[in-house]
Amino acid sequence: MSNILIVIHVTDNEVKKSVFSAAAFAKQAAAFAGGSYSLLAIGSDLSGATAKLATAGAAKVYTAQAPDLGNALAERLAPIIEQVLLAGSFKMVVSPASSVAKDVMPRLAARIGAGMASEVVGLSFDAGRFTYLRPMYAGNVNGAVQIDTPIEVVTIRPTEFEALAPSGTSPVETVAVPAPEPVAAKIEYLGFEKAVSTRPDLAEAAIVVSGGRGMKAKENFVILEELADLLGAAVGASRAAVDSGFIHNDFQVGQTGKIVAPNLYIACGISGALQHVAGMKSSRVVVAINKDEEAPIFQIADYGLVADLFKAVPELTAAVRALKG
Template structure:
């Protein structure tokens, strides 16, 4: 039976919306393979997360609630997830390709002796998974031949699953791990607090590149971002130059995003940057070079000096918004 088990992420007692595309994948996959869509939630004091998780139409929500699982550690979570995969009759174990999933899923696949496909874009009738290669220039079909299959799902390629009526079974996962014997210990987590929304969850992103010429240029982008309560993004060139922190990098080696609106300002449109943002619903590019490749993917393009165009745009939008 082709059950699909999704590892759900949560934070501060709430399900993270990054998991919703993986739920959508699981529904499709299980539906096509005659199986069920299941969710696994791991952590401590999970009451509200479990309630929320049970609103997405899963046949069963598996709950591993244990003090030892409070802090995330790949070692402990992988052991528990592998057990849940066996108990749930899963054919595929998946999660959205976040930083956590990239850390956790390879370990789960090792524990299950499963083949793994990372960052999949979809799957076909034969059950082959599509994966991007060469920074998204080509897509390959990957067949996983092991009984268990482990995949991470590119979040921008699946519409987030909507809430349906709550319901579905819940099942406790017995956690019989000796946490003291783990080879790693969680010490502390230092979160970078930001007033702005998280990049992967923002509806609007204002991204800057080398053309911003430095921190001052990014301050201009802040003014535009303030209007939309947008997240700030950046190219690797801007990050490498030290103008913005590296958790703002969008692209092949940064974050994959697909907001409703993406501003690409002073960004050339290198293939590695496009790999992370080209699924955005509307792309607006401002670049002084009319040949810049970013215009090939932009819905709206403005050939202009950003230092003149962005302040003007801010004023005009403010007038329209009143």
């Protein structure tokens, strides 16, 4: 029997789709090994999130709320997770891969002496053991790993697990939040710079319009934004575009940026370096606009247009506008 604990950090009462992807993973793992999955939500205010979290199919939803828990400090969060984990009979703890999880989960694993598999994209079960698939070498190969410790710590790539449809209502239990450990009290949280956008969340958007170094200047991103807004899409970028100061690094797609898997990914002025492709290759349909017919992006594109993007993108926008009436 293998009970599983999903861990999420909630800000602004926002329940991301990735919670339901983690639930899909946990449901699969619990079905393999026998058992159930529960969910631990941590945040400063969960009042607007709990009802939605309770529809993720969990046996129980644990809520840990305190004014300072809005700041995702690993030194503060890890002991709370450890407390819930060790009080239950959990064999696995899982979180959607995110910047917060990259900080918190290894610290948790170290505290409890557990092995960890990060960015898991697949799962199998044989002779009482899980085997996790995780990308290595910028996604060029998938390593198959097993964990030998009694509790297994895992982060999953939400894009690889079809989100469960919300249903039912799980019971909710409030967790008594322990006082900060001395190490957390030594850390001063200076602030969080949130990139504000009215567009869909890049990691969860159904359509992404991305620009690279070929955009040439920050001001030129307006042509991508126009197309994105017509399509209800998120805007993304290559690292070269971010490093050139065209766009905030929150919008970077790739190995060291966000992993996206939209239905449609439109790459404009992006060469298709493997570190970029590592972040978008699971997209269902890839459209590439590039003036260089030799650009590697065309090797993975479903539709490729060899053209100057400054001509092609406005034409595409006009065509979409005409179609929409």
